[in-house]
Amino acid sequence: MSPRPASRRAVTVADIARAAKVSKATAARALGDYGQVSDAVRSRVLAAAEELNYRPNALARSMNTGRSNTIGVVVGDIENPFFAHAMRGISDVASAAGYDVILTNSDEDVEAEEAAVDVLLDKQVDALIVAPASSAHVSHLTDVAAAGRPLVLLDRRADGHRYDSVTVDNRTAAARATAELLAEGHRRIAFISTQPYPEPAYSPGGTITMSSVADRVDGVMEALTDAGIPSPERGIRLDARRRGVDVVTRELLEGDTPATAIIASDSLIAMTVFQTVRTLGLRIPEDVSLIAFDNADWTSITTPPLTVVEQPIYELGAAAARLALQRIRGERVDDESVVFDAALIRRASVAAPTPASATH
Amino acid sequence: MSPRPASRRAVTVADIARAAKVSKATAARALGDYGQVSDAVRSRVLAAAEELNYRPNALARSMNTGRSNTIGVVVGDIENPFFAHAMRGISDVASAAGYDVILTNSDEDVEAEEAAVDVLLDKQVDALIVAPASSAHVSHLTDVAAAGRPLVLLDRRADGHRYDSVTVDNRTAAARATAELLAEGHRRIAFISTQPYPEPAYSPGGTITMSSVADRVDGVMEALTDAGIPSPERGIRLDARRRGVDVVTRELLEGDTPATAIIASDSLIAMTVFQTVRTLGLRIPEDVSLIAFDNADWTSITTPPLTVVEQPIYELGAAAARLALQRIRGERVDDESVVFDAALIRRASVAAPTPASATH
DNA sequence: CTGAAAGCGCTTACAG
DNA sequence: CTGAAAGCGCTTACAG
Incomplete structure (x- = not known):
């Protein structure tokens, strides 16, 4: 119960390694729960981490693994109940799979949409779900493929492209x-x-x-x-x-x-x-x-x-997220253009x- | 107009540097728009970047600068029009300042809220805006301060703490x-x-x-x-x-x-x-x-x-974002607990x- | 203004 | 199972 002063410098694996008297690699293995570590060492490391209030840096981890465990979403307007509901479907499926979601508004403006896609790509999201404001102006979407990331279109198609999509008839x-x-x-x-x-x-x-x-x-x-x-x-x-x-x-x-x-x-x-x-x-x-x-x-x-x-708005979002996850994992995709019926x-x-x- | 194959390996500053025949440092300076670069070199680098379809890795940048240009938000339920509207206020202010927003749902569940705060902190958000599900269970919020990040409470207070907050009377x-x-x-x-x-x-x-x-x-x-x-x-x-x-x-x-x-x-x-x-x-x-x-x-x-x-829901969100930005920039904060009137x-x-x- | 080197905090082969 | 070293893609002093 020693007081832990709010330190500016974050505590890192190196600090834990020093405290637990092991190498950085071993400390990292115990902390990141990968590779082989003996139980004795593991508990020693974990104790040190607890003591020092260690907090992993997800950015550093992502840089190495190349994965951010994040799905980027671009919608027209989160205040529109349609998107709020679809977002729920996306979030629920993503969370269940251990993924976070970054949400961006395009205000149904093509330029804002382009900027949003750029930012999300720069942030190294693992996949993108986009409701394109215009089916005619979709050149920026090719950047997603160029960056090697899966793209799923939500609610709307893109002319002349065969991106994965989830739409309503x-x-x-x-x-x-x-x-x-x-x-x-x-x-x-x-x-x-x-x-x-x-x-x-x-x-x-x-x-x-x-x-x-x-x-x-x-x-x-x-x-x-x-x-x-x-x-x-x-x-x-x-x-x-x-x-x-x-x-x-x-x-x-x-x-x-x-x-x-x-x-x-x-x-x-x-x-x-x-x-x-x-x-x-x-x-x-x-x-x-x-x-x-x-x-x-x-x-x-x-x-x-x-x-x-x-x-079926919630389902629309959920299906989009499911598709994105399948692509991320490199799984076979059952249906690359899901079409729901409306009632x-x-x-x-x-x-x-x-x-x-x-x-x- | 040369075709750019979708390469798995991303193009990096090193690639640009090689193409522009300058050092990595110089290429990075031109690309990142910081430090000193001569106009001649700058245009050469930028041309190479354009040619190779360069895309900066925001994660790598954040690791160095220690800033992610991102504000994390935890709300009870984005489907609730209240939060959707507040979110809009947050997003608008954040975007205008060049910040992205990561949104997470807590479902008004304290444990989910804790997990969400953890994830956001690990992702190195520059500040956190949270609508705490319970004013009594807020121990996890101390982690935010421990991590040295500003925290702004949205719509609800936390018992026994003096966090920045934006609420309604x-x-x-x-x-x-x-x-x-x-x-x-x-x-x-x-x-x-x-x-x-x-x-x-x-x-x-x-x-x-x-x-x-x-x-x-x-x-x-x-x-x-x-x-x-x-x-x-x-x-x-x-x-x-x-x-x-x-x-x-x-x-x-x-x-x-x-x-x-x-x-x-x-x-x-x-x-x-x-x-x-x-x-x-x-x-x-x-x-x-x-x-x-x-x-x-x-x-x-x-x-x-x-x-x-x-x-004034939109204003509530906007004010929360403004407060967060002031804290991030280390500016003086006019009012650390903003209270709006309802009509x-x-x-x-x-x-x-x-x-x-x-x-x- | 430019470059070589070190470093951000992790992970990943490679030895032992 | 453990460690030393290199590397992810940038930025940051430090020289020149």
């Missing part, structure tokens, strides 16, 4: 949500996303850089086209953050031929739509039907509770359009 | 929320927290290990006592996760003398309370008044929107108790 999910609305008799169905887009209006074949959103738009367009809806692209609203999701929602609902149903590309958008609809004095689902991507917990307690597309959860925000809502 | 906030309810005429006011507690029922003076919750309970008790409410502790419900927040809510609302108002200690609890009240066929605020801690975004779109206690945001979930709800 967004196209089918969006088509199903659209079909649900069509089945109720809706014909003016809108889809709102905040994904940046260069043109003022979406036109079929236009390139959406984030693959998850691109897939959803494809799914919506496909379902609408199959149903014989003319000019289905009119309801596709991208880049909604620029002018404001509330403004976009208003436009959709206040024109001559207002939308009777809206699909929100994430729960944050859904929240604003929900609020705006109410502000306009309209009712859900009587005047406007609403389907939201992501089964955010609040969606079940609103009046009415929302019909949502539930993605439509029917609650009470969808109903048939009424004549009132049709004419508004 | 929870006592006043809780007292104010309680006063709001009292002013409306409520006398049977309950407070629900999921904080573990050894006894079946709370009794005045009982020790709650998480300081933020302890402070809130104190605030509630104080306001209730000042108002002359007899046995105010009867409404304090801790450890609600064990039996279920819904079960606890039911008990509170179904007894002979049901509570007429509930204060939820966080937004997750509030959500379950909200739902349970509805399931019981009761109305908010006619039958039950509700105030929630944390201005979660969904609280403004429910019917009715909730009256909440808004904590009561009045919406529509509080009303006077009706005779109906009083007799129920």
Whole structure:
């Protein structure tokens, strides 16, 4: 119980070796739990370590082993419940395997993402999990392979590359949500996303850089086209953050031929739509039907509770981490592009359009 | 434009030095941007680095400098919007200062927290920001000081220690929320927290290990006592996760003398309370008044929107990071225990108790 | 401004 | 099982 002054100089293997009267190599072996050490020596070393309050320097260890026992993660925004939940899946799997996780935000900005990947690579992470902000700007991802580290794409693909990836079948999910609305008799169905887009209006074949959103738009367009809806692209609203999701929602609902149903590309958008609809004095689902991507917990307690597309987000993160670990260990990878299905959860925000809502 | 094969062996300063025909020291100086290097040599080295696709090893650098440019963070649960938001504040400030952040979850478990602190210390983080799960079990935090690294407590204090901390005045906030309810005429006011507690029922003076919750309970008790409410502790419900927040809510609302108002200690609890009240066929605020801690975004779109206690969460994280950076740089610290005020945001979930709800 | 050498705290062959 | 030496990829005095 001798007091241990907070010393500036850290105690090292050399100190322990001296105290235990063995060589540095032997002390290190006992401390690092590798190689051969006799029980007598081991306990002597461990006692000295305890006494001196020894703390291994993981950096030095990593320099020798070439492994940092760390997985680097780059997401768009940790405040987005989607990523927070996926992060949980990643952390749980990584922790169970003895790996730490370094998290970085890209703010969905390609340059910030590049910088984040660089930093993580410099820190010698053993693998990288990235949700690329753009599927078109992914040249920096080749650095990961060049550095000889495994890379797993989370939730989004990269054009023209065959990186390991864990995604959701967004196209089918969006088509199903659209079909649900069509089945109720809706014909003016809108889809709102905040994904940046260069043109003022979406036109079929236009390139959406984030693959998850691109897939959803494809799914919506496909379902609408199959149903014989003319000019289905009119309801596709991208880049909604620029002018404001509330403004976009208003436009959709206040024109001559207002939308009777809206699909929100994430729960944050859904929240604003929900609020705006109410502000306009309209009712859900009587005047406007609403389907939201992501089964955010609040969606079940609103009046009415929302019909949502539930993605297996935690599993998405867990699967990404599992893939990364398999690659790190050089194990055979069962499936290098895991695709999960999303489920439509029917609650009470969808109903048939009424004549009132049709004419508004 | 020569193809760069993905080599297992990383290219090092030595490789660059050879290519640029200078010494390792000089190459390192140009690469690391320190010391003196002539422009001619610098560009030669940089060109070689570019050509060979050089990537500095941050681990090696850290070993020499003794600094990792990394701040370690231990929170209870990143999925909790509270921590996700605080994390954002931490990240933004850290990034702006050129620091990375390593995030670890403790699951509000003291042992997991200890392990997390150990790992972070071993990884040589330059400072630690911790939201201690228990204010009573904080012996592992002394290791941080022993390792000579700054420590900042986030949202919660540690008993008997004077670590830097950034907290919210929870006592006043809780007292104010309680006063709001009292002013409306409520006398049977309950407070629900999921904080573990050894006894079946709370009794005045009982020790709650998480300081933020302890402070809130104190605030509630104080306001209730000042108002002359007899046995105010009867409404304090801790450890609600064990039996279920819904079960606890039911008990509170179904007894002979049901509570007429509930204060939820966080937004997750509030959500379950909200739902349970509805399931019981009761109305908010006619039958039950509700105030929630944390201005979660969904609280403004429910019917009715909730009256909440808004904590400056982002600022909490940002201030913690700022404090950590000041300590790292050895700067003078203006305030080693920053305390923020919380604000009561009045919406529509509080009303006077009706005779109906009083007799129920 | 540049270089040779030592060192950061470990691990890894290689002898014994 | 134990030790002396070299090495991981950088940085840091110290000479020149």
